[in-house]
Amino acid sequence: MTTGLRVLRRAELDTFFEVLVAAFAGALETPEEQEKWRTVIDPDRSLAAWDDGAMVGTAGSYGFRVTVPGGAAVPAAGVTMVSVLPTHRRRGVLTSLMRRQLDDVRAWGEPLAVLTASEPGIYGRFGYGVATEQLSARVDTSRVRLSPPPGGDALRLRLVDPRDEGVRQRCAALYAARVPLRPGMLVRSPGWERADTHDPERLRAGASALRCVLAERDGELRGYARYAVRADADSTGPKGEVLVRAVEACDPVALGALLGHLFDLDLTTWLTLGNRPVDDGWLHMVSDVRRCGIALRDGLHLRLVDVGAALAARTYAAPVDAVLEVADGFCPWNEGRWRLVGGPAGATCVRTDDAPDLALSVRELGTAYLGGPTLLALAAAGRVREVRAGALAEVSRAFRGDVAPWLPHSF
Structure with a gap:
């Protein structure tokens, strides 16, 4: 099946919500509920998948800013209203929507993408890690x-x-x-x-x-x-x-x-x-x-869309100077080695050819990014590999925050 993707037109909002209702078994059922989301949705940030002239999938995002360790508010795409009709699941529609959406987020210069998941097992394969708990x-x-x-x-x-x-x-x-x-x-x-x-x-x-x-x-x-x-x-x-x-x-x-x-x-x-x-x-x-x-x-699932910009946007609890070898098959522009140098006053993160200290995927970076789950805990699950002895404890300590990260509400 060949599915066409394009940006939503405002005149197609009714169809957009009809697909959501069908995909989520009655969610947004009443006009009042739909009106709540109409007041905040941005059609220019919303995508629709089409098959033979019929809308079969949806994905949108809000132009948020999310607080990171150090207090900065970093631009982030708040991914929302992702759906695929039951007739078109397991046919690549969701992957196509996620691929196009992350390309757009990168083009908009937003280093992060965040979401709350109705089914949390879906988004790890697109590089999202669970960054907060509720x-x-x-x-x-x-x-x-x-x-x-x-x-x-x-x-x-x-x-x-x-x-x-x-x-x-x-x-x-x-x-x-x-x-x-x-x-x-x-x-x-x-x-x-x-x-x-x-x-x-x-x-x-x-x-x-x-x-x-x-x-x-x-x-x-x-x-x-x-x-x-x-x-x-x-x-x-x-x-x-x-x-x-x-x-x-x-x-x-x-x-x-x-x-x-x-x-x-x-x-x-x-x-x-x-x-x-x-x-x-x-x-x-x-x-x-x-x-x-x-x-x-x-709670919040987070993805680094631009590894360098995202890691440089937050501060770190302890001095850190480490080379991270990042795997990111879905967003290959993030693949490779990044030198992170930072501390409580700020950070830089640039590409390097130096030998790595840690190896991990972008999903693990997303999980640890806000200072909640630690890289040490992820390493205990086999998801972070220490290359230089002692680097794991050093970097994990630096990533920690003073307070637990938290998302107060879904979106």
Whole structure:
């Protein structure tokens, strides 16, 4: 089969979403859900695959910037809405879309590509590594006590309408101030503050409409939490569940105050957190972490589109001077040896003919890039090879970050 690829035309958006619905078994089913994505989609960054005049595959990207170790916001293509109709799978359509997309991202001068995966096993073969993890928890609040830091009494907690435009803008500004502080967070473009409060009834699973509580000190916003409540009870009494959609706080006091509100909601005995950093402060505020039902899963998948530019864009926790021999069969312009010289003040990364110190693929670089999973751990799995004795520990130490990388939301 010969499949044609080209950039999407705005007039083809309805067909684009129809293919997504068919490929994802009903996702984006309602007009409201589709409208959420219409406000942020860029047709000029979207591709469609065609077979005999019919659209059979899709792929898009957002023009994001992602925080990297050191606090810089590096241009990154936020890969999204990738689909292939069931009738055209395993026929090379996805590979063609990924090939064209990465060529375009390189031409746009964006050194990184990032995505969240509906099926995480797909994207490793295209050079993406799992760079962040997300922690989820289901806390038995009838048995787990919260010990927040002192000072919460100075904060005013206030329930507000999450869809109020003023509330949206205040929460968006607080989020933006937090972005440089943790690798993996995305600089949001206009429109994403509305996507944050998207709340279609069909996805509530019996829960209430979205709610929002603000934590303020002398009128200044110090944090917010968005959540819903699902009522439940048995013969012993109420057993409702608090479903937390987002929590952002400027300091531990605000975080503790917001969590205290969520822990103490009447008629509830469960608190579910769907996506938090693996080093989140609340883990050290609870009395019994075993009763918190903690689980981990993959978060942001990251690919280095331009190895030299990407490695030079971040800082390093310790001085590093090493030659990396990089394998990248899908983006051959990255193949070869790169000398990385850097430290806490910055870095350079250029091509070299010198002997290598480490050998690895671009996928492993993507996994370690934000300072989460270590090169030592990847070497233990046989995915990084030490050529010069001692180089592995040196480079792995340099790649580490002060805080765990985290992506707060999908896209």
